[in-house]
Amino acid sequence: MNKTGSVDKEEGSMSKRVRARFTLLLGASLAAVIGLVVSGGALGSSAQSCGTVTLNEQAWAGSTANTYVVKYVLESKLGCSVKITKVTEIPVFQAMADGKVDAVLEDWNHVAQYKQFVAKQKSVVLVRANGLVGHIGWFIPKYLLKQYPQFKTWRGLKGKESVFKTAESGSQGMFLGGDPSYVQKDKELIELLGLDFKHVTVGAEPAEVARFTQQIKQKKPVIFYWWTPQYLNQQLNLAEVKLPARIKGCQDDASAGGDIKKYKCAYAADPLNKLFSKKFIQSGSPAVKVLRNFKWSNADQNLVAKWIAGDKVKPEKAAEKWVKANAAKVNAWLK
Amino acid sequence: MSVAAAGIETAAPVLSHRPWWRGKIVQTAGIVALMYLAYRAWALEYPWPARLTWSALPAHFDDFQTWLLDQRNAEDPSFVFAIFDAFATFVDNLVAWFDELLLWLTWVGTTAAGTVVALRFGGWRAAAWVIAAFAAFAVMGLWEESMQTIALMLAAVGLSLLVGIPLGIVAGLSDRFLRTITPVLDVMQIVPAFAYLMPVVILFSVGPGAAVVSTMIYAIPPAVRITALGIRRVPANTVEAATSMGSTRGQLLGKVQLPLSRRMILLGVNQTILFALSMVVIAGLIGGGGLGDVVTSGLYSNPALAILAGVAIVILAMALDRSTEAIADRTDPTRRHLTDAGRRRLRLTTIALAVVVSGVVVLAKVFGAAAIYPETATAQEWLLERTQAWLDYVTDPANFVFNITEPIGTFILVDIFQPLQQFLIEAPWFTTVLGLTAIAFVVSGLRPALTTLAMVLSIGVMGMWEPAMDTFSQVLVATALTVLIGVALGVWAAESKTVSRVLRPVNDVLQTMPQLIYIIPFIYLMPVSIVPGIVASVLYAFPVVVRLVERGVRDVAPETVEAASAFGATRRQVLMKVKLPLASDAIMLGVNQGIIMVLAVVVIGGLVGSGGLGYLVAQGLVRGEFGLGVVASLAILALGIALDRVTQATRRDQRGAVA
Numbered sequence: 001m002n003k004t005g006s007v008d009k010e011e012g013s014m015s016k017r018v019r020a021r022f023t024l025l026l027g028a029s030l031a032a033v034i035g036l037v038v039s040g041g042a043l044g045s046s047a048q049s050c051g052t053v054t055l056n057e058q059a060w061a062g063s064t065a066n067t068y069v070v071k072y073v074l075e076s077k078l079g080c081s082v083k084i085t086k087v088t089e090i091p092v093f094q095a096m097a098d099g100k101v102d103a104v105l106e107d108w109n110h111v112a113q114y115k116q117f118v119a120k121q122k123s124v125v126l127v128r129a130n131g132l133v134g135h136i137g138w139f140i141p142k143y144l145l146k147q148y149p150q151f152k153t154w155r156g157l158k159g160k161e162s163v164f165k166t167a168e169s170g171s172q173g174m175f176l177g178g179d180p181s182y183v184q185k186d187k188e189l190i191e192l193l194g195l196d197f198k199h200v201t202v203g204a205e206p207a208e209v210a211r212f213t214q215q216i217k218q219k220k221p222v223i224f225y226w227w228t229p230q231y232l233n234q235q236l237n238l239a240e241v242k243l244p245a246r247i248k249g250c251q252d253d254a255s256a257g258g259d260i261k262k263y264k265c266a267y268a269a270d271p272l273n274k275l276f277s278k279k280f281i282q283s284g285s286p287a288v289k290v291l292r293n294f295k296w297s298n299a300d301q302n303l304v305a306k307w308i309a310g311d312k313v314k315p316e317k318a319a320e321k322w323v324k325a326n327a328a329k330v331n332a333w334l335k
Numbered sequence: 336m337s338v339a340a341a342g343i344e345t346a347a348p349v350l351s352h353r354p355w356w357r358g359k360i361v362q363t364a365g366i367v368a369l370m371y372l373a374y375r376a377w378a379l380e381y382p383w384p385a386r387l388t389w390s391a392l393p394a395h396f397d398d399f400q401t402w403l404l405d406q407r408n409a410e411d412p413s414f415v416f417a418i419f420d421a422f423a424t425f426v427d428n429l430v431a432w433f434d435e436l437l438l439w440l441t442w443v444g445t446t447a448a449g450t451v452v453a454l455r456f457g458g459w460r461a462a463a464w465v466i467a468a469f470a471a472f473a474v475m476g477l478w479e480e481s482m483q484t485i486a487l488m489l490a491a492v493g494l495s496l497l498v499g500i501p502l503g504i505v506a507g508l509s510d511r512f513l514r515t516i517t518p519v520l521d522v523m524q525i526v527p528a529f530a531y532l533m534p535v536v537i538l539f540s541v542g543p544g545a546a547v548v549s550t551m552i553y554a555i556p557p558a559v560r561i562t563a564l565g566i567r568r569v570p571a572n573t574v575e576a577a578t579s580m581g582s583t584r585g586q587l588l589g590k591v592q593l594p595l596s597r598r599m600i601l602l603g604v605n606q607t608i609l610f611a612l613s614m615v616v617i618a619g620l621i622g623g624g625g626l627g628d629v630v631t632s633g634l635y636s637n638p639a640l641a642i643l644a645g646v647a648i649v650i651l652a653m654a655l656d657r658s659t660e661a662i663a664d665r666t667d668p669t670r671r672h673l674t675d676a677g678r679r680r681l682r683l684t685t686i687a688l689a690v691v692v693s694g695v696v697v698l699a700k701v702f703g704a705a706a707i708y709p710e711t712a713t714a715q716e717w718l719l720e721r722t723q724a725w726l727d728y729v730t731d732p733a734n735f736v737f738n739i740t741e742p743i744g745t746f747i748l749v750d751i752f753q754p755l756q757q758f759l760i761e762a763p764w765f766t767t768v769l770g771l772t773a774i775a776f777v778v779s780g781l782r783p784a785l786t787t788l789a790m791v792l793s794i795g796v797m798g799m800w801e802p803a804m805d806t807f808s809q810v811l812v813a814t815a816l817t818v819l820i821g822v823a824l825g826v827w828a829a830e831s832k833t834v835s836r837v838l839r840p841v842n843d844v845l846q847t848m849p850q851l852i853y854i855i856p857f858i859y860l861m862p863v864s865i866v867p868g869i870v871a872s873v874l875y876a877f878p879v880v881v882r883l884v885e886r887g888v889r890d891v892a893p894e895t896v897e898a899a900s901a902f903g904a905t906r907r908q909v910l911m912k913v914k915l916p917l918a919s920d921a922i923m924l925g926v927n928q929g930i931i932m933v934l935a936v937v938v939i940g941g942l943v944g945s946g947g948l949g950y951l952v953a954q955g956l957v958r959g960e961f962g963l964g965v966v967a968s969l970a971i972l973a974l975g976i977a978l979d980r981v982t983q984a985t986r987r988d989q990r991g992a993v994a
Contacts, residue, residue, distance in 0.1 A: 061636040086628040088620040095541040121408045167745040181957030203944040206634045210858035309636035
């Protein structure tokens with residue numbers, strides 16, 4: 001599979017047009033330099049049996065962890081050259097449809113996009129389970145449980161909402177809501193469970209982290225929308241509050257609207273998905289098989305993410321460290 | 336004379352011929368009082384009626400997006416998409432080519448080439464800035480990402496100018512064209528980028544091409560506006576003289592109007608660059624790469640690295656700003672006349688410098704300099720450690736800083752913001768509509784009042800009443816703070832050279848540093864919703880007010896000031912009674928621009944807990960709720976248009992009064 005060859009040819013003819021414009025713009029002072037460029041013809045190509053694989057990394061640390069681990073495996077074991085893009089969650093579907101991104105390793109069930117790109121257009125292939133189980137819930141710091149053991153479940157919160165009172169929430173307790181981009185139904189849950197919480201939107205994930213770490217650092221009570229896998233859960237010692245059990249037809253995404261009753265249950269524990277570009281599968285690259293086999297646990301991902309985001313180890317180094325320590329798991333992907 | 340008396344007399348010239356109860360401030364206060372009474376009487380009883388809401392609107396936009404996606408990804412797509420595709424591929428390759436050029440030159444050669452270009456066209460100061468910028472990229476270990484961003488900016492700015500300057504020239508020559516294009520430019524600047532990222536991706540896929548297109552949408556307007564302004568500022572008598580000597584229209588444009596507006600056009604280039612740079616992070620979301628990506632992922636897993644990348648963006652912006660400004664100054668034909676000998680000398684210098692650059696590149700190649708500044712020689716680790724330590728110190732809640740900032744934040748939220756927000760959201764919708772229209776009428780006349788009425792009603796019809804009122808209350812608080820800080824600092828800077836010199840880099844940092852970088856650490860200091868968002872918009876908007884006010888006060892004719900001093904006015908009297916009234920035009924322009932800038936960061940507010948329209952727009956992109964995002968963006972636009980027209984008309988009004 002030599003993808004790079006054809007790209008080179010295209011770039012060659014393109015650069016002539018571009019060159020003319022550039023000369024025009026910058027004038028004669030750079031002409032000498034440009035001449036050098038032309039004579040250099042400096043477009044290196046590195047043809048390898050595996051070719052180039054493009055993985056997309058999302059902003060959160062867990063995504064950095066799985067992307068760099070797979071990158072390290074593909075590069076060191078298969079001799080691929082791996083390119084990492086950082087396109088955000090929804091646009092990346094179009095990127096895969098166009099073959100600009102080959103694979104996404106951790107997708108949090110974007111149902112509407114699955115309908116459009118996977119089911120209807122068939123330009124993106126849903127490969128499913130990467131071994132991670134994504135689960136959203138209500139979280140509190142563990143130290144709260146010492147004083148209020150009843151906070152293990154939502155029933156214990158009833159009547160005790162004022163523990164979470166802040167200047168901002170007045171007489172009610174304050175509930176920190178999630179990132180606008182994540183699935184949520186907390187306003188509905190608060191209403192359905194008859195809890196006296198004021199739902200406060202705190203913005204994107206890093207902003208939410210800022211809000212609750214500041215409370216936790218002061219050992220103050222705080223309750224918030226959060227999820228696993230997340231490396232901070234261990235570092236900050238978080239505990240989950242049990243919500244009512246799942247019911248039949250239970251829904252998580254309140255933006256879908258409809259009968260509010262169907263939201264009265266805990267969030268699901270969903271396996272997270274891998275997605276491949278159809279063009280990537282058709283390419284027959286040996287990387288396809290390895291990516292299909294790729295699978296690891298929440299604990300694995302949290303560990304590597306903690307090295308990267310908590311201990312500030314470079315992602316490449318963290319990936320290498322994990323792969324070397326987990327030869328058995330990695331070998332299973334290579335089979 | 337007492338200060339208070341001076342204050343009253345300043346206001347006197349405009350108002351003296353009216354009885355006190357016809358004063359704008361008094362009337363506005365009266366209307367607000369009536370609105371408040373209505374709120375006390377019927378709070379929460381009359382929310383925007385569902386009957387008047389076009390609730391299917393977001394679904395229509397969603398359907399449009401699905402249709403577009405189907406068309407785009409069909410087996411046999413229409414040729415229209417081939418055009419978009421071709422453009423995207425062209426830009427992808429252009430950016431890739433620039434990037435490869437920068438890498439091929441090696442880090443030594445790139446630095447030499449950049450410096451020499453700055454030296455030849457901008458002089459020593461510009462060259463020093465460029466060297467400093469490259470040194471910073473090297474030391475921070477962000478060389479590769481910086482080169483990617485520079486390549487992206489070269490393409491984005493180049494294409495923006497290619498479109499913007501010709502449009503600007505036409506807008507400078509034709510009043511009708513200017514009137515037609517102004518609302519389009521307003522839309523391009525006010526509608527948040529988050530709303531059009533998805534359509535851009537559908538048409539241009541992801542990658543540098545899409546990133547450049549979304550950057551262009553934001554960066555073209557200043558190029559058009561400032562070019563048009565430049566052409567219009569060419570003195571009428573010069574144009575007449577040229578016409579009377581028999582110049583054709585082409586000659587007039589090419590030999591008189593363009594050369595004389597050259598300085599302005601170059602300043603337009605400068606603004607285009609700064610606007611383009613402010614899109615780096617957003618462009619990163621759709622494959623722009625470079626420093627924008629480092630910022631985004633840094634915010635999640637390495638805040639210190641995000642700060643470093645932000646500093647790199649700021650330094651890049653300042654270097655480009657200072658060198659384009661120097662170039663604009665040096666090429667101003669009214670300042671510098673070139674003799675033939677001078678021209679020849681310049682040409683020789685150019686050739687000599689080009690030879691020097693080629694020499695450096697060749698030497699660098701011979702000695703095997705790397706494409707990227709070697710990672711082992713950077714101070715990145717050390718810088719990251721220091722920055723992180725500093726961050727940890729500042730954000731520590733046990734620290735004294737927190738004990739000051741947290742109560743302030745809570746005070747702003749509970750005592751200023753929440754009452755206002757409650758008032759606007761819970762008051763009966765019809766009294767709010769009538770009240771806002773009446774205020775617009777009192778403040779600036781019939782037409783702006785009609786615009787306000789139309790905009791406020793359309794916000795309601797789009798089903799955005801509550802979030803829009805939420806955002807409106809934030810915009811009011813933020814604008815008040817912005818104007819307060821901006822006018823005070825602007826006047827101070829106009830009076831004192833030292834203050835002006837200190838403020839300039841501060842303004843530059845605040846305008847070009849991606850807001851999330853400093854606002855997320857700021858949340859640790861003021862962990863209260865909405866306040867970080869308001870602070871972000873104030874910090875982003877007040878520099879513009881400072882600049883406009885400073886220039887306005889400074890530009891007051893020196894003869895007037897001298898005359899006042901000759902009559903024995905103290906410095907304070909000169910400022911209060913002469914300079915400020917005469918600069919009121921510039922001050923109102925500052926208020927107007929301040930509001931637009933506040934609106935420009937509404938989405939950032941949504942990302943740090945402000946709720947309202949900004950949150951919905953952010954949700955629109957990242958949750959794939961395209962229709963919702965578009966409708967929320969339209970509501971922001973409606974707010975922007977109403978506020979802009981009201982404040983602009985005030986300016987015109989005052990100009991009339993002064994004349």
